[in-house]
Each structure stands twice: as structure tokens, then as C-alpha cells.
Amino acid sequence: MNFIVLGAGAIGCYVGGRLAAQGQNVCLVGRPHAMEPLAREGLTVTDLDGYRALVPAAQLRLAGTLAEAAPGPDTVILLCVKSGATESAARELAAACAPGTPVISLQNGVDNVARIAAQAPALKALAGMVPYNVVLRGAQVHRATAGAIQLQRDAATEPVAAVFNAAGLATALPEDIRAVQWGKLLLNLNNPVNALSNLPLREELLDRDCRQVFAALQTEALGAMARAGITPAQVTAVSPQMLPKVMRLPNWLFTRLAKRMLQIDASARSSMWDDLEAGRVTEIDAICGAVVRLAAQHGAQAPLSRRMCELLSGPRLRLTGVEMKRALGL
Numbered sequence: 001m002n003f004i005v006l007g008a009g010a011i012g013c014y015v016g017g018r019l020a021a022q023g024q025n026v027c028l029v030g031r032p033h034a035m036e037p038l039a040r041e042g043l044t045v046t047d048l049d050g051y052r053a054l055v056p057a058a059q060l061r062l063a064g065t066l067a068e069a070a071p072g073p074d075t076v077i078l079l080c081v082k083s084g085a086t087e088s089a090a091r092e093l094a095a096a097c098a099p100g101t102p103v104i105s106l107q108n109g110v111d112n113v114a115r116i117a118a119q120a121p122a123l124k125a126l127a128g129m130v131p132y133n134v135v136l137r138g139a140q141v142h143r144a145t146a147g148a149i150q151l152q153r154d155a156a157t158e159p160v161a162a163v164f165n166a167a168g169l170a171t172a173l174p175e176d177i178r179a180v181q182w183g184k185l186l187l188n189l190n191n192p193v194n195a196l197s198n199l200p201l202r203e204e205l206l207d208r209d210c211r212q213v214f215a216a217l218q219t220e221a222l223g224a225m226a227r228a229g230i231t232p233a234q235v236t237a238v239s240p241q242m243l244p245k246v247m248r249l250p251n252w253l254f255t256r257l258a259k260r261m262l263q264i265d266a267s268a269r270s271s272m273w274d275d276l277e278a279g280r281v282t283e284i285d286a287i288c289g290a291v292v293r294l295a296a297q298h299g300a301q302a303p304l305s306r307r308m309c310e311l312l313s314g315p316r317l318r319l320t321g322v323e324m325k326r327a328l329g330l
């Protein structure tokens with residue numbers, strides 16, 4: 001099996017790096033700004049449990065385009081671009097890959113697979129979910145929280161899950177990946193809160209006003225999911241229904257009950273903060289936009305998620321939890 005990671009950023013370098021460190025045949029396809037440090041220094045992969053590996057530059061397969069990566073008949077694509085780049089990446093894949101090539105989306109959001117399939121109908125688009133936070137700094141990539149990757153159960157993903165597990169990437173094949181994606185989306189509703197707060201994740205989660213905004217977004221999203229008949233899967237120690245309740249707790253109780261959730265490296269931030277910081281378009285449409293669309297499809301509204309879309313779409317804002325509550329009318 002050959003892996004091509006399309007989009008060598010935080011997730012692509014972490015997953016691709018662990019596979020490469022274990023001797024798998026992996027090609028990382030990325031932008032020059034991402035490839036240059038790797039070509040110079042190799043890729044160092046670490047995690048919060050003490051794992052550390054260096055894949056020397058000479059052992060890394062790096063490519064600027066899919067054509068250079070030369071996908072063959074036994075290639076599996078790991079799609080790791082941000083949601084805003086899905087369509088263009090899928091068109092590149094359609095042009096470069098043989099029909100039936102598995103394309104596993106390791107992206108956040110709930111509609112990337114459908115968007116890949118629309119642009120590349122001959123390929124086999126499959127869903128994945130990465131639960132943890134990954135930080136990329138130049139040639140070093142670090143997993144900052146814990147969890148297991150979830151891949152859509154399919155004949156094409158069974159051998160992939162086996163290879164991932166052998167490489168130390170804990171991976172499961174859940175029955176209902178759609179429920180898992182909606183469960184993850186409930187957590188990703190913190191991404192805009194974190195991005196606007198301009199705080200590291202841990203600090204932001206220790207701010208009750210920020211948590212109250214997060215909880216309000218979750219409650220609204222759970223309402224939209226209930227109307228749509230979607231039962232989100234539990235992807236943390238806490239059930240989806242309990243999540244907003246836990247978020248609203250006062251600090252003294254939250255810090256006791258949410259110990260596992262707070263096991264985050266002090267410097268870790270959400271992937272949406274990364275985008276704001278780099279001046280890139282964020283994934284707000286894939287997260288809050290998805291809640292707004294789901295509610296609308298079922299005759300309801302999601303004004304809080306809609307407002308978050310507005311706050312993330314203009315000039316960069318930095319808001320305290322109190323200011324966010326005011327901006328959302330909470």
C-alpha cells in the first residue's frame with residue numbers, strides 16, 4: 001500500500017510522519033512553504049505521551065504536485081487540506097488518480113466527502129475523523145491531545161486501519177461515521193471561540209465566559225441535529241447531551257470533572273486560530289455554516305452559529321469571552 005498525503009500541514013505531517021517513521025511508503029504533497037523545512041531538516045514527530053521520531057530528509061518523499069507523487073494502482077490518498085480547499089484538491093485528484101482510488105478525508109466538517117465525490121465521482125471518497133489537536137511548527141509536528149482516528153467502515157479502510165494501528169496511530173472503524181462527524185462538529189464549535197479569544201486552548205477552556213459561548217453553540221447545534229434525526233456519537237469522555245452542561249459549570253467544578261479534556265499542551269490552539277493567524281480563510285462555513293444549513297433544512301434557524309460565521313468572516317477580531325457573549329446576545 002502506498003500513501004499520498006494531499007495537504008502536508010499539521011494533520012498531513014502528523015499522520016504521514018508516523019506512517020513514514022514506521023517504514024510505510026508515504027509521499028507528502030504540499031506547498032513550497034511547507035516542503036522547504038522538511039527537505040532541509042527532515043520531519044520530527046512527537047506526541048504528548050512521549051513519542052519522538054525523526055524521519056531524515058533523505059527518507060522523506062516530498063512532492064509539490066500530485067503528478068510528481070505519481071499515484072499508482074495501490075495508492076491510498078489521505079486528504080488533509082482545509083475544507084475551503086476540498087473542491088480544488090478533488091479536481092486535482094480526479095485528474096491524477098485511477099478510478100476507484102480510495103480518498104480518505106481526514107478533515108473536520110460533515111460534507112467534505114460529498115464535495116470530493118461531486119468533483120471526482122470516479123474515485124472512492126471515504127470519511128475519516130481525527131479527534132486530536134496537532135501543532136506544526138516548521139519541520140516539527142506534535143500531537144497535543146489524545147484520541148483515536150475514526151475511519152468510515154469499508155473494504156478499502158480495513159487494511160488502512162490495520163496499517164495505521166501498526167504505526168501507532170490508534171484507529172477505529174465505527175459503524176456510523178456520520179454520527180461521529182456530527183459528534184466531532186460539536187467539539188469544533190469551540191474552534192471559532194478559541195480563534196476569537198486569541199488564547200491557547202487550555203487557557204480558553206478555563207475561561208467560563210468562553211465556555212458559556214461554546215455551550216450555547218452546542219445547545220443550538222444539538223437542537224438542529226435533533227430536528228434532523230441525527231444522533232451525534234460520543235467522541236469525548238462526556239456524552240453529547242452532557243457537553244454543554246459540563247461547559248457551563250463554574251470553574252472549581254469544571255476543573256475537577258473535565259480533567260481529561262484539560263490534558264492539552266499549554267501552547268496548543270485550534271486549527272481555526274492557525275488560519276486566522278496566517279491570514280487564511282477559516283473553516284467557519286464547514287462548522288457553524290453546517291449548523292445553519294442543517295437548521296434551515298428542517299425549518300429552523302441557528303442564529304448563534306450564523307453570528308459566528310459573520311464574526312469570523314470580516315476583518316480579524318480578538319474578543320474576550322464577555323465580548324463574545326455580548327456579540328452573540330447571550
Ligand SMILES: NC(=O)C1=CN([C@@H]2O[C@H](COP(=O)(O)OP(=O)(O)OC[C@H]3O[C@@H](n4cnc5c(N)ncnc54)[C@H](OP(=O)(O)O)[C@@H]3O)[C@@H](O)[C@H]2O)C=CC1
Pocket residue numbers: 006007008009010011012029030031034080081082083085088089092106107108109130131132133134135136270271274280283
Ligand atoms: N490541526 C489540527 O489540530 C486539526 C485539524 N483537523 C482538520 O484537518 C484538516 C487539515 O487541517 P490542518 O492540518 O490543521 O491544516 P493545515 O492548514 O495545517 O494544512 C493543510 C495544508 O494543505 C495545503 N494545501 C491546500 N491545498 C493544497 C493542494 N491542492 N495541494 C497541496 N497542498 C495543499 C495548505 O497550504 P495553503 O494553506 O498554503 O494552501 C496547507 O499547508 C482540516 O479540515 C482541519 O479542520 C482535525 C483535527 C485537528
Ligand SMILES: CC(C)(CO)C(=O)C(=O)O
Pocket residue numbers: 108130131132133134187188191201269270271272
Ligand atoms: C482537535 C480540535 C477539536 C481542537 O484543536 C480540532 O479539531 C481543531 O483544532 O480543528
